[in-house]
Amino acid sequence: MSDRGALAISGVHLAFPVRGGGALPVLDGVDLAVPGGGIVALIGPNGCGKSTLLRVAAGLLRPGRGMVSLDGVGIAGPDPRIGLVFQEPRLLPWRSAADNITYPLELAGWPLERRRARLAELTDLVALDPGVVDNRPSELSGGTRQRVALARALALEPEVLLLDEPFSALDALSRERFDLELLRLWERASTTIVLVTHSIGEAILVADRIVVMSPRPGRVVADIPVDLARPRSLADLDAAVVTRTAQEVRHHLGEGDDAGAVVREASA
């Protein structure tokens, strides 16, 4: 555990205005504390507000009530100490992979020489093939694009990395490989990680704790520790503790109306 990057979400309520008046409650008093350097997986049925919670944590959405703080300091807007990876790579199609990775540095006013040096570190960190950095996103595979997006999120050395189902568009085998690479990267960079996922297997493989959310309006209904030693490998996924943890997660997901779909998807 690191002494930096402790994320605290307390009593967060959020409602979206509805056309024609009224408001749709999306988050209903969410409390979540992630210690510095910890990994928490957020799991829950579709539309339960997982992605919304991540946007609140990233400072992109202001909660109606409650607050988010990082190392005791309140988050009032987008913060360079927080890196965000979206569900889709969200690269600028007119820029090369390298220029996409260094985009946050450019916006922050880093000079070219420093950007180049940081680019080399980042491509190494996310294991990006140096031969493709001059290619446009349209010339890259889906996995490589998400690698570029990950490098971009890490560019400013954030203390917290928020990942919104980052590997959901990849096939199952690639996804497992990316999960393991994420763990390796976490060991090197020691950032706090919050991972939104639909996959119980992915959550168990990656996280210290699995936080289960209820259907909308989202609340935390369970906070389940994963008792697996690190470093983890795919072989660990066969252990008895995995089966027990997965059953517990499914039990809490089952409290919702449309949670059955998630359980089926996650166990498929």
Added chain:
Amino acid sequence: MSRGAVLSVIGAFIGFVVVWQLVVAVSGFPPFILPAPGAVATRFVTALTDGTIWPHLATTLLAVGLGFGVGAGLAVVVGYALARSALVERLLSPYLVAAQATPILALAPLIALWFGPGLAGKVLICALIVFFPVAVATMVGIRAVDARLLELGRSLRATRRQVLTTLEIPAALPSIFGGLRVGVTLAVVGAIVGEWAGAERGLGVLINLARGSLFDIPLMFATLLTIALVGIVLYLTVVVIERRLVGAR
């Protein structure tokens, strides 16, 4: 262009000339109604070599260049404001549409009356005719910028100016160039219309001279050919710049 593409362009041009020649031969029109392609080509070459066309061409090009620059430049700014401000759109769009719906041919004499036969009136007419397509293309392009990219910019704390220069303009560039392609050909039309309405020099003036006092119909055709070539060259220039700036995506 590939060799096949070049050959097909040349082939189509030869076909056009052959049909023209056939029409002349079959119809028996006198040369002052429809001169043969050979006569026009000869007149075109002599008009270039004896210096008849050059001063007129230079005057027209100056008006086209200035008018296109001013019109397109303003249009990009206004198009951006139209896309990003509902108030600007409500206030301006009725005037823009009205200005566009009024034929430039009807406005040109009025503008000539106000600004005289000099450069200013021609530049104004060019700018007016270029403005609308470029403004609309810019507005559409800026509105179509992916909201997810704007969210990315926000998450990276991009300033208003950085959002404009690194996200909105690059994303809207293909659309803006669509407007510039239309606009640059219209700029040529604008200059000729302006010269018709009153000018001392220019390709539009030369057409009137050739048709009227000189009664040199091959020269009139040679001038039309020059105008068409100006349009093609300017259009291709825009396309080349577009390829450089927009590139492969």
